[in-house]
Amino acid sequence: MSIAPKYTYVKLGNLKAGSVINVYGVVVFFKQPFKSRGTDFCSTLKIIDQSNQKIGCTIFCEKLEDHPKVFQNGDIVRMHRVKVQPCKSIMLVNTFGFSVVTFDGVVGTAVEPRTSSRSFHFDQDDRRMVEELRTWAASQAVLPTVTATVPLSAVQPKVYFDLTCQLLAKAPIDTTCTLLRVWDGTRCPHTLLKVIVEPHITEGQASFSKERENLIANVLVYDNHVEVARQLKPGVFLRIYNLRAIPGSTKVPGLTSSQSEEVDHLAFHLHGGTSYGRGIRVLPDNSPDVQELKRYSGRLKTNAPADLPFLGYGSVPDSADPHAVILVLVYSFVNNKLSLILPKAI
DNA sequence: GTTTAGGCTTGG
Incomplete structure (x- = not known):
């Protein structure tokens, strides 16, 4: 013994x-x-x-x-x-x-x-x-307390934050960038950047209902995080550390040549490197934060996917906006580089 | 029996 x-x-x-x-x-x-x-x-x-x-x-x-x-x-x-x-x-x-x-x-x-x-x-x-x-x-006031991560509903432009979310789909953009399509069941009050890729390079569901789309954050992860992202399976729960919310506006020619529309959106970038603990972690399904997330996400319905036969990248304003203009910037791979081939307003 | 890194962002 x-x-x-x-x-x-x-x-x-x-x-x-x-x-x-x-x-x-x-x-x-x-x-x-x-x-x-x-x-x-x-x-x-x-x-x-x-x-x-x-x-x-x-x-x-x-x-x-x-x-x-x-x-x-x-x-x-x-x-x-x-x-x-x-x-x-x-x-x-x-x-x-x-x-x-x-x-x-x-x-x-x-x-x-x-x-x-x-x-x-x-x-x-x-x-x-x-x-x-x-x-x-x-009891130690000076220690970083156990802070909850920021839900999409509370994200402010320009901040770095940690996001707890579920991975719905992912797609390689190029060798240094991968798209992670994630949600946490809350609605971001800012218009989210839309990144639409061809269904056949998407792993996981290729498209979602309009309501669901409005809840999905498109996260672009770069460099060293691409390898980590490669291992992730759609459906897993993640925490993304030091994610940056980048406000941007896309200038798109209007229907008449003299006009142009500015549309604000929020993009999420996980920059390369590990500064400030930048990274991605899979959370176990039984962790308290994941349990909490499931309570939100469980309320939401899944709808049949729509057909998206093009490779595109653009912005869709919040559907609550009565003057909403849907912008589609169509990109394609030309000589292995992502190039804008067709901006249009619908 | 021990190389790696040795926090500290900013762009795509």
Whole structure:
């Protein structure tokens, strides 16, 4: 019979350079795993505990599932076998036998370990640790609190925000850009940019009813996020971090040559890079945020798809606008580049 | 037995 290992945890204020230790902390900054220039994915975390010491952590693992499952600031992370590395200040880097478990940071919610390892140590002391850290974090006014993500109904132009949503469809635009068509069941008060692509390059439903279309945000993800987007299956629930709402207007020639119409819209871009934690994460269906989303989305009806035989890109003003003009800018691939071939107002 | 990165945006 084996004896259950007993782990001891070092407070972040007592780290000794060179030692290999176990720690608990509250996440105050994080980046989803991204491909390093070496062989591994790299996660970046900043954590804090009751000693009020903020410590940066860098995790290298080849497999994505071995990385910390952090969904938002305030999550609690437990790491085994990290090395205290002296750099500018001190930081933690994973070492041999590294393992990590994370927990929701909200006081009063279930203490459910998030991990993909089949066997991991978890006992009453761990439960107490998590509860103590939650309570402590909640009492710290300066910590980034567990903020809800912004629903589409509350998005303001020009902001960066985190969006919790369901992926309905996706389509490659070019090698550096992929379109993700998402919704969260709420209606954005701003006109959303419409991006329409050919049905045959779309994965997932190619088109939706007009009512549904008005609820769909077209998110353009670039560069390093294209590879992540490639793995996503329509239907999954996502959190997109540091998404940017870009206001724009499209100038389109009117029906008479002297007129032109300006139509405002809101576009969503996930720029390349990982600054400010930019990235995409799949959320498990049982997470509280996804449960909440399903309550909204469940109210909405699905209608039969319409026929969209062209490749287009344009803006549709809010249908509430009595002077609504539907603009269709038709683009096509010419020499592998997306080119405008036909602007027209209907 | 240890390369990778070492937060900090802005465009498409």
